[in-house]
Amino acid sequence: MTKLTKLIKNYKLIFISIVLYSIAFFTKPEIFFRGLEMTKGFLIEMLEVMPPILIISSLITVWVPSEVIMRNFGKESGIKGKLLSIFTGAISAGPIYAAFPVAQALFLKGASIGNLVIIISSWAVVKIVMFMVESSFLGLSFATTRYVLTIPAILIMxxxxxxxxxxxxxIDEIEDKDIVYENEKEVLRDLPNMNCGACGYSNCKAFAEGVIKGEVTIDDCVIRSKAKEYA
Incomplete structure (x- = not known):
């Protein structure tokens, strides 16, 4: 696999976006500039939201024992896990894409896939703040009925x-067992980039440098090893 092919594979969504933007620029410039403005707003929002979310995810990874996550969100957590998952999503703040780093941290600590789906879905459509806004615009009966119908659908999903x-x-989707790393950037692409320090290095960049130097292997990343442990 050539470097260009590997680059396209790793960043295929970005390449597709560039192609689509290029087509729009030459065929419909007004759509191109409108899309550019929306992308700018989205990126600014991400820069405001993602840093605290990543910090929270890192704290979950480092401070919360796996046994606690497995007991409350794991496959054997039963109805308690389902209720806690709904509650976690319902009290969340921020847009839906902010849910995914938190979901990854919980997954690597042993949370079940079903409960992750419930957290993400609740984060998206059954927030407490959303209920207050929805009922003020569309009425209490509408909001209550929608929530009553939505929560069972989330549990079924x-x-x-x-x-x-x-x-x-x-794990198979996010891990490539045969890859040979040529530089730190390639290692960083396969790390969680939470800079938790659990590996003994100050951050993921320092750990990546250690992988290239042969001081450690990528499997010495504590977060990655947790994913394998609970697989």
């Missing part, structure tokens, strides 16, 4: 996902 997707499926 979590159950189905648990049956269709395994932990191994997720």
């Amino acid at each position: 979590g159950y189905i996902m648990e049956k269709l997707v395994s932990r191994e499926d997720i």
